[in-house]
Amino acid sequence: MTAAATPAPRRRPRPGLRALGWPLLAMVLGVALLIGVTGTRPPRTAEDRARALAESVACPVCDGQSVAESDSEAAKGIRNVITSRISEGATDAQIRDELAASYGEHILLTPGRTGVASLVWTLPVVALIAALAGLVLTFRRWRRAGGAHATDADRELVAAARLSDGYQDRP
């Protein structure tokens, strides 16, 4: 396939329209997100709270399910206690602590933010920051090393190539 054919020039929209395009896009997006994020949402009921808590507590007798998902007797019992504690006004943290005191830390599906357990939250962030730092450093090192430099040997090679039969310059 020859390289002679140039692709036809694209028909560009009028420059004014394209220049308007991005700011307009940003505005529309901003407005939509504003409405979407601050708009009225159904209020969080006690049932929602109970369900969210239940999804963060492991079922002690099942393998890996939360009490929200499990139908075992132990899970049902814990769900009932969660509901009644909520109606007594306990906070989420209190309920979680009470359950952990009875069953052990492993009943909570979200490891705590303190102590050894917090490593599971911080390690990925640390790793990601380290990786990004590594990338930045690498790019900087590459840029410092400078771009490509042609040597005389390279120039000779290219000249010879262009002179040889069958070679066509790209436009």
Add this chain to the structure above:
Amino acid sequence: MTEVVDPSTPAQAGPEAEDGYADEPPRKRRTGLIVSVVVALLLAGFVVVLATSEPASERRARSPLVGKTVPALAGETLDGGSFDIDDQRGRWVLVNFFATWCAPCRIEHPELQAFEDAHRSTGDAAVVSVVYRDTVANTRQFFAQNGGDWPVMLNEDGRAPVDFGVVKVPESYLVAPSGLVVAKFNGGVTQADLDDTIARFEGSG
């Protein structure tokens, strides 16, 4: 094929360097080595941890209550009275969670009876059963058929099993006269187990 030098290599990697890597700065080779060693160590540690972990099913048996004061346990009993574990300070109490639909619970029932009978005269140990997700009628019928003359808490609000961290019935918690939980029994208990445990704790002061 004619060798074509990639124009982006620095000029010193001439055609004689067959793959252009001969004059790699030694620093880079060392970094590679260090990284490999570090990764190897981390993975070795990881493998060791995995090799020495116990199976998940054995992990569930321990209880965080052991060594702590017994949780509050008070409420209505089967015969219409009331029970409060704090009144029992000064003697051993076996808190037994059971259900009539649970086969091992039925099997352990005679053991509980024997234990209760043996200690009734001295009054140094008592049994209290807690109904776990079962109906009053069933429980009444069960005790009528099988005997058993100790407080049976109805547990209608379901709090007690969760306070104690009950996973699966039958589970029993042995509470010392001081109010400390000294042992948790998963599955059915026998009279021998209970007496042994009491003896062990009384012996050690």
Add this chain to the structure above:
Amino acid sequence: MNNALGTAGIVLGLAASIGGVVTLAVALLRHKPQLLQVGRSYILLALTGSVLAVFAMQRALITRDFTVRYVADNGSTRTPALYNVATMWGALEGSILLWVLVLCGYMALVVHKFRKRLDDPLVGWAMLTMLAISTFFFALLLFPANPFSEFHPPAGFDGPGPNPLLQNHPLMAVHPPMLYLGYVGFTVPFAFAVAALVTGRVGEGWLLETRRWTLFAWGFLTLGIVLGAWWSYEVLNWGGYWGWDPVENASLLPWITGTAYLHSVMVQERRGMLRVWNLSLLCATFSLTILGTFLTRSGVIASVHAFTEGSIGYWLLGFFGLVVAVTLGLIGWRGDRLRAPGRIDSPVSREGAFLANNVLFAAFAFVVLLGTVFPLLVEALNGDQLSVGAPYFDRMVMPIGLALLFLMAVAPVLPWRKASTELLSQRLFWPAWAGVAAVVIAVVLGARGLAPLVAFGLGAFAAGSAVRQVVLATRRQGWRGLVGRANGGMIVHIGVVVIAVALAASSSFDREQELTMAVGDTATVAGHEITYVGHHTIDADNKTSVRARIAIDGDIYEPAINTFRGSEQSVGTPSVKTGPRQDVFLSLVRAPEGDEGQTIGLLVVVQPLVMWLWVGGFIMAFGTVLAAWPGRRRNPIDPVSAPVKVRGAPAVSPSPPPEAEPEPEPVEVGS
């Protein structure tokens, strides 16, 4: 008879594998290329052995031959035929049988594909590696996980049948084989990677040779994971499809690194860079399949899916350690040969995007792996027992997923080497508007919440970019604009976007309610009218099924509770009304006790767009097929960045069009 046949098959396979390893090692180390041809015979022998063993097992299962211990433990006269066949992969020993069969199948395919090049040491080392791996698995079958041990059934014995959860749905027959075709499929590119490292021929040739193998393995793995999620949804009782369960994570981890590899490999083909990344990713993918197998079969981590415990854990862990040590050693040894002569000029370029992609996927894999094994690590450290469950994974993975969506939108329009803002703004204009339009439509339809809206916007952005590529390619090349790596890849991206949008919608806008209903009661959940019509009981051979008849807006659905004979466990079978806008998921929580007048406990979960998860999965599979489509082929073994012959022969300069990025035009290299 079956025991003898099966054991004979396993022994044959093991002997052939060991023989093959020894012979090939001698041939390679003593530089006897003709001897390498013998590798083919050994591989075919191993295949025969595995086929024999599987045949024996299937025969035993279908005829309910209880003298085979595996059948006695897992089979039953009452299990329907389909599930009996599928029982082979329902428990540990049988699943290793399946693994071995698929592995030998792949080995035979490799030997066939490379039949004209069997005396090439690269292919020789690859065969050796594969035979070494098959040695391990055959050894597993002979020692810790023997499915053919003798059992003497007492008179009238009937087995318990497979685990009730495994008898509930026909997807059981399909999901594991797909998954294994994926897992085991990665053995082939891994073997070639090891071969390339050992021989020092780390140039591009081996990569291209194994590209399609990797793609197919990845495609099967993707399909297997999606089918697994679908199966969970249809069978488990709470309307969930992904729980970040350790076994699920075990299948996801190699998928993550495999996806990163598939992308990063393009940089190696184009510019000879990122070789260490690619080799590491490929070796990590294979290692993770072994680690995953260990996690699910050793019992160290509790899981709904976990198989069993026993000494097999030590075998698998040992093999994992061996694989990791060997690959680390090889990469360390050949490290200097892997250094690329070039460098990435600018972070805003296709190479830069792929590098960022690698980093993000590596972070993704790290998070999933850390969360899965963290309880073990902590317990080893200080004895504390803690759990890491779905809330952790959801929270940590979401930002990574959103970043990946963004990259999916931007990377296809990035040119190689360097991009200008002008170029980007020109190419991304319409996709960006697609993204904004999606957000606006979602807000208009009532969706609220930052995370789902951002997901919808980025998803449409990515989809717009992919569609743009495909449109441009079809405009240039007609129907060929739909096939080939770049275009098929765009279709796969569209599938990913569909899944991402469905994920965001179904997890952010789901509604759940647990109802207690008497006969004739009606309740309204999320705009649907739910009526309890009645119940009936069906007695089948293998189970008793109590079914409740529930009318959802007039249509009858029957969630049930099944009690299987042979197991006292009763297992709920949900019933789902699927629709393009939302699914209404019904689960019978409490069966009616006695006659009419008793109440049932019914769980109703309404989740939007769930169906699109499966549709997206199939789009991805379809896109994979398109991506594997052969283009107008040049000699596939020639590296893309081969030097152009200059003297005395017609040379052609490759001329990729300035716009979209289809397959590189065929390069005719002289002779």
